Amino acid sequence: MSAALIELAGIERVFQLGDSEVHALRSLDLSIAAGEYVAVMGPSGSGKSTLLNLLGLLDRPNAGTYHLEGRDVTTLSAEEQARVRSERIGFVFQSFHLVPR
Template sequence: MTPDPSPLLELTGITKTYRSGTLEVTALHGVDVTVAEGEYVAIMGPSGSGKSTLMHILGCLDVATAGTYRLAGADVGGMSEEELAAVRNQRIGFVFQQFHLLPSMPAWRNVELPLCYAGTGRAERRRRAEASLERVGLGERLAHRPGELSGGQQQRVAVARALVTDPALILADEPTGNLDSSSTEDVLDLLDELHEAGRTIVLITHEQDVAARARRVLRLHDGEVVSDTAGVAS
């Protein structure tokens, strides 16, 4: 019998409260979520449901007010700012709706940036950036700047950048929000391929057809998980 995959993400009783003067707003109410290594999970919810807050906590961009978040067994809540920065750089690959590419740099230079921050040598950075672009089908676009690429190609560069550090987790926040239908399919096909290769993917989206590509769908409402179901593609 094959053993169950190890949990990569473990959230227990996660609560997030924002305070401004005497005003308090609780965005998450005691959220419990476990994601195993190699899972492909979509998180859905309407505006104000708490999905962006949850994404920020998963990505170590924010910390919970209460509860415990373990990433690969490590308690994120007990980490220093320096340790959190290292986790964001080395353990998590981010893909955002806005791409966040530097317009003056060619594709390979954009992709190598996380390795620059990690102190990787120049030749190794170039080798890994080119290999990552090859992986997403842009081996012939290494020297193209973002303005010379379509929206779908720019998002593929962003995915290559997310992959270049070989992270434990790919965290994609509305990755198809700025793309046409054809480019959306291309990027979702790429995420499917990464999942099939064993990557753990958490996808934040408000679009039902995008979420359906995941193998598991969590729905948030008013800061609570209201359903946890298998995706259409599972």
């Protein structure tokens, strides 16, 4: 197996909802090798979109580290994250209204 392309360690993402905290991701560890296919599945509210937003550098974790191609991208500035996103990350969106019936 190839070296990890994506490495998440101890990722936490907490949202404040009024006086309550909603833990979308708790202590998530994930390693994805180059060329590996991954499916993210789970019930509504299980953190799938939160995870994808973090992987795409569209959101930041409250705790933990994210290494992309061996580089810690967790603490990059918004400008640096935008540069990495435009050069190293691709998005494929699928919405019901875009998929022919």
